[in-house]
Amino acid sequence: MSNDFAKCPICESSSGYEQSGILGKYAKCPKCLTKWKLYIKNQRISNLSLHELPKNGSGLLKVNGINAPLFTIIGKPLPVSFWKNLKLDEKIDWDSLSRIVDLSVADSIMKEKGERVLYRWDGNRIVTGVMIKQGNSLRTVTATLGVLVLTTRRLVWLNRRETGIWKRVTSFVTAYETPLEGVKGVSGETGDSGNWVIPKTVSVVDAQGEKMFRLQYAFLELFKPIIEDAVETRNTEIDTEKKRERVHVMLDFSFLKTYMEKGGLVMQVLKCPECGGSVEFPKSGAETKCSHCGKTIYAQDIFEKVKGLL
Secondary structure: OOOOOOOOOOOOOOOOOOOOOOOEEEOOOOOOEEEEEEEEEEEEEEEEEEEEEEEEEHHHHHEOOOOEEEHHOOOOEEEEEHOOOOEEEOOOHHHHOOOOOOOOHHOOOOOOOOEEEEEEEEEEEEEEEEEEEEEEEEEEEEEEEEEEEEEOOOOEEEEEEEEEEEEEEEEEEEEEEEHHOOEEEEEOOOOOHHHHHOOOOEEEEOHHHHHHEOOOOOHHHHHHHHHHHHHHHHEEEEEEEEHHHHHHHHHOOHHHHHHHHHOOOOOEEOOOOOOOOEEOOOOOEEEEOOOOOOOOEEHHHHHHOOOOOO
């Protein structure tokens, strides 16, 4: 493997590979933990197939040239040249991932303004409970068929319903949801190309506790990074919205003057931060200019200096 790939095709590590299997038919990168199955012909590697997904989240990144994420080629024997020329996008291509969500699922969610569906997993929601029988408590487990949907703001579980006698009609109804900023942790099962199609048990922890699911194609190597990326993006969006709201208020001199007076601070003039000259305190607006040196003075900057005094 090292003869053909001095660096790992996924993470570009030069730490070598761990060989396993009879006659070394598997190779694993010790850094990103990607594992390949090797196909040997005339004592040379002819093809490699992705056997275990990378643990660094790269399985979600789109492969340049095939317009699909890396995980879609798991188990497929591909020539050495493919892996040598492999180029991955730097970020998750949400537009590509969202294409697998059909309209019947997406339209079942009452979306907020600006919210869009990112991904879906089919499977079961596992619910545990306690039943009292003849004075003894018994643990019960039920599995409800449905779809777990990831949006830009929420994780939503939709129960699947089948109605009709002669013509079966499938519909979905929301049974559980949690905002992304409320997600506290994600765990689950790993696997390889041999059990790729077998549903995996995953859990999501939020303010109400742990929620369990058994979902198709939900390897931890995919499920965890896709949720974490969406959570991080949502938290950044919330922080940006908060800053925008604060700036909108604080940039106004009239508000700033009222704010200071309520704190017992009366200011008739400003001191220019550039030349030290006196500038009359504006009655309104977000900025003013020093009449001495022309320096622009912002209400936001004045607020940052005086808020500690108040």
